[in-house]
Amino acid sequence: MVQSTVGRPANDRHPDKPPLSLQNVHVSYATRRGKVQAVRNVSVDLHAGESLALIGESGSGKSTLGLAIVRLLPETARIEPGVITYRRNDREVDVLKLSRSEMRAFRWSDCAMVFQAALNAFNPVLKVWAQALDTAQAHGWHDKPAIRRRLVELLEFVQLDPKRVIDAYPHELSGGMRQRVLLALALLLNPQVLILDEPTTALDIITQRTIIKLLRQLKQEEHFTMIFISHDLAIAAELADRVATMYAGRIVELGTSDDIFYRPRHPYTLGLIRAVPTVTGGFEQLFSIPGSPPDLVKLPGGCKFHPRCTFATERCQQEEPELEQVGAEHSAACWNWREVQAELQRNPLHRGALNVLDGIGSEVEGS
Ligand SMILES: Nc1ncnc2c1ncn2[C@@H]1O[C@H](COP(=O)(O)OP(=O)(O)O)[C@@H](O)[C@H]1O
Ligand code: SF4
Ligand SMILES: [Mg+2]
Known part of the structure; x- marks a missing residue:
C-alpha cells in the first residue's frame, strides 16, 4: 500500500502556473565534426500532476532534453538560447541560472531524474x-x-x-x-517533478508491468508531475496524459494522448504508430518509416522530415513549419497536416499493439 508520504501534494497554490516551463530551448554538443544540434527550439509547459511522454526514434533528442532540465549534460553541451522555469508554490526558479550547489539541491528535492541505462x-x-x-x-x-x-x-x-x-x-x-x-x-x-528516461527498457515484460503499475500509482494517487521518455509507444499510451513527438531535436507534434494516438496529424507520428507491430494484425500491417534520421550536424533545409516523408511537397524542402494548432489542445508542425487527416479517414489506424497494456481503445479515426 502506498504511504501518503510517498508523494507530495501538487502545486495547488498556483494551479494556473505550470511547475515546469521550457521556452525556446536549444541544446548543442560541440564535436570534432561540428555542432550537433540535438534539441532545437523546444517550448512546452508541464502542468501540475500531468505526465508528458516524449516519443521518437533513437537520436531525436529526448534524453538531451531531460538532461538539460536537470543540467546534467556533459561539458561539451551548451543550452543556448532557452529559458527553463521551475515553480513550486511561491518560488520561481530560473534553472539555467542556478549555481552548482543550488543545482545539486534542485536536482533531488525539486526535480529528480531516473536515467536511461540506469543499471x-x-x-x-x-x-x-x-x-x-x-x-x-x-x-x-x-x-x-x-x-x-x-x-x-x-x-x-x-x-x-x-x-x-x-x-x-x-x-x-x-x-x-x-x-x-x-x-x-x-x-x-x-521531488515535485520526476523525469524518467526509458525506465522499462531492457527489462523483462513482467518487471516492465510492475514498473508501469508503480508509475501509474505515483501519477494517479500521488499526483507526481512526470516527464516520461520512451521509444515504446504502448507504454507512452499507457502512462501519458499528453505526448510530444520529437524529430531531429524538435517537438513536431504535441497533444493529448488521445490526440496523438487516435488523431495524429504529423506524418512522422503517423509513421511511428503504423510501425508498432499489431498483435492481432497480419503481415500486411507491418510498416517501417523509410530512410533514417538526419545528420544533426548537417541538417537538411526545410522540414527536417522531408527526405523520408510520403506527404512531402515542394514547399517542405524550402520552409520549416512551426507548430500550428490543429485541435483544441493539439498542435503539429506540418504544412500538410490536413492530408494526414484525410489519409486517416481513408485508411484508419489499427492500434492493436497499443492495446497490449490496456491503455487505449481501438476506435478508428472518424473526425
Ligand atoms: N555527449 C554527446 N556528444 C555529442 N553528441 C551527442 C552526445 N550525446 C548525444 N549526442 C547526440 O545528440 C543527438 C540526440 O541524442 P539523445 O538526446 O541521446 O537522443 P534520444 O534520447 O532521443 O535517443 C544524437 O544525435 C546523439 O548522437
Ligand atoms: S512539412 Fe512536409 S515534409 Fe514535413 S512532415 Fe509535413 S508533409 Fe512531411
Ligand atoms: Mg535517450
Whole structure:
C-alpha cells in the first residue's frame, strides 16, 4: 500500500502556473565534426500532476532534453538560447541560472531524474543504504533513523523487500530490482517533478508491468508531475496524459494522448504508430518509416522530415513549419497536416499493439 508520504501534494497554490516551463530551448554538443544540434527550439509547459511522454526514434533528442532540465549534460553541451522555469508554490526558479550547489539541491528535492541505462547509475562500491544516506546528507538531511524509515517505506512502495535490499551492493540485485531501487532513491527527497528516461527498457515484460503499475500509482494517487521518455509507444499510451513527438531535436507534434494516438496529424507520428507491430494484425500491417534520421550536424533545409516523408511537397524542402494548432489542445508542425487527416479517414489506424497494456481503445479515426 502506498504511504501518503510517498508523494507530495501538487502545486495547488498556483494551479494556473505550470511547475515546469521550457521556452525556446536549444541544446548543442560541440564535436570534432561540428555542432550537433540535438534539441532545437523546444517550448512546452508541464502542468501540475500531468505526465508528458516524449516519443521518437533513437537520436531525436529526448534524453538531451531531460538532461538539460536537470543540467546534467556533459561539458561539451551548451543550452543556448532557452529559458527553463521551475515553480513550486511561491518560488520561481530560473534553472539555467542556478549555481552548482543550488543545482545539486534542485536536482533531488525539486526535480529528480531516473536515467536511461540506469543499471550503470549506481556507485558499485556503495550499498543501497549508503547511497541513500549520501544523497540525503548531501542535501542537509542528517537524521539517520528518519532517512532509514523513509527508504524502507519507499522500497516497500516499489515492491522490494527492504531487509534484502537495503544492505545489498548493486551487483547483488537483478536489473529490475536495481531499476526499482533507483526509482525509490529518486523519490527520497520528495521531488515535485520526476523525469524518467526509458525506465522499462531492457527489462523483462513482467518487471516492465510492475514498473508501469508503480508509475501509474505515483501519477494517479500521488499526483507526481512526470516527464516520461520512451521509444515504446504502448507504454507512452499507457502512462501519458499528453505526448510530444520529437524529430531531429524538435517537438513536431504535441497533444493529448488521445490526440496523438487516435488523431495524429504529423506524418512522422503517423509513421511511428503504423510501425508498432499489431498483435492481432497480419503481415500486411507491418510498416517501417523509410530512410533514417538526419545528420544533426548537417541538417537538411526545410522540414527536417522531408527526405523520408510520403506527404512531402515542394514547399517542405524550402520552409520549416512551426507548430500550428490543429485541435483544441493539439498542435503539429506540418504544412500538410490536413492530408494526414484525410489519409486517416481513408485508411484508419489499427492500434492493436497499443492495446497490449490496456491503455487505449481501438476506435478508428472518424473526425
Ligand atoms: N555527449 C554527446 N556528444 C555529442 N553528441 C551527442 C552526445 N550525446 C548525444 N549526442 C547526440 O545528440 C543527438 C540526440 O541524442 P539523445 O538526446 O541521446 O537522443 P534520444 O534520447 O532521443 O535517443 C544524437 O544525435 C546523439 O548522437
Ligand atoms: S512539412 Fe512536409 S515534409 Fe514535413 S512532415 Fe509535413 S508533409 Fe512531411
Ligand atoms: Mg535517450
